[in-house]
Amino acid sequence: AQSVTQLGSHVSVSEGALVLLRCNYSSSVPPYLFWYVQYPNQGLQLLLKYTSAATLVKGINGFEAEFKKSETSFHLTKPSAHMSDAAEYFCAVSDLSNTGKLIFGQGTTLQVKP
Amino acid sequence: DTGVSQDPRHKITKRGQNVTFRCDPISEHNRLYWYRQTLGQGPEFLTYFQNEAQLEKSRLLSDRFSAERPKGSFSTLEIQRTEQGDSAMYLCASSLGLEGNTDTQYFGPGTRLTVL
Numbered sequence: 552a553q554s555v556t557q558l559g560s561h562v563s564v565s566e567g568a569l570v571l572l573r574c575n576y577s578s579s580v581p582p583y584l585f586w587y588v589q590y591p592n593q594g595l596q597l598l599l600k601y602t603s604a605a606t607l608v609k610g611i612n613g614f615e616a617e618f619k620k621s622e623t624s625f626h627l628t629k630p631s632a633h634m635s636d637a638a639e640y641f642c643a644v645s646d647l648s649n650t651g652k653l654i655f656g657q658g659t660t661l662q663v664k665p
Numbered sequence: 666d667t668g669v670s671q672d673p674r675h676k677i678t679k680r681g682q683n684v685t686f687r688c689d690p691i692s693e694h695n696r697l698y699w700y701r702q703t704l705g706q707g708p709e710f711l712t713y714f715q716n717e718a719q720l721e722k723s724r725l726l727s728d729r730f731s732a733e734r735p736k737g738s739f740s741t742l743e744i745q746r747t748e749q750g751d752s753a754m755y756l757c758a759s760s761l762g763l764e765g766n767t768d769t770q771y772f773g774p775g776t777r778l779t780v781l
Contacts, residue, residue, distance in 0.1 A: 583766050592774065594775060595758075595772040641708070643707070645766040646710075649766065650721050650766075651762075652710045652721070653770065654710070655707030655708050656707050
C-alpha cells in the first residue's frame, strides 16, 4: 500500500532562512507525489506535484521539491523563508487505483520567526 | 472560477442527531472527493464520485455515512446518529478528471463538525 511519512510535525525557522520539510514515501511502483499547503481556516492549496517528468519540481511561492528514488524522498525546500510561509504543509501520494485519491502524511507545521 | 465551496463552515450538533453537509465543486469538474481531517492529522479519504457515480468508499465510511452527487453537480454528505468520534473537519475536493492520478485536486475550506 502507498504511504507517506513526514518527519517532524513542527519546524521552526527564522525569516530569510532555508526551509526544509521532509517527506518519505513508500510505493511498489513509481509514485505520483504532491505537496499541499493549508493556511488557517482555508482549504488545501497545491504547491507542486511530481508526475515523473522531471525530478526537480518547481512550485508556487518559491517552493521546490526533488524526487529521489534512491532515498524514497520528496523533500520540500525554499531558499528564504517569509513570514507568510507560516502554515501547515502536507505531502501526499496518489493511490495506485485510477481514482486519483490522495494519501496524506500527518503534516508539518512551519513556524517562521522574525 | 469561484473555487470549491462548502456549506456550512461550522456545525455543532448533539450526539445522535443527523447532519448534512454540502459541497459545490468547480463547474465542469468530473471528479469529487470527500476527506476527513482530525486535529493534528492529514486528510483521510472517505469517498469518490466520477460524475454522479459513487465509485469508491473507504472503510472509514460506516453505514451511518451516506454521500450523493445527483446529476454530477453538487454533493452532499450525511451523517446519521452522530457520535463524538465524528467530530472532525470534512473536506471536499474536485478535479477535472482528465489526467488520471496526476490530476490536481482543488479543496474547499471544509466543514468543521463538533458533536457534543
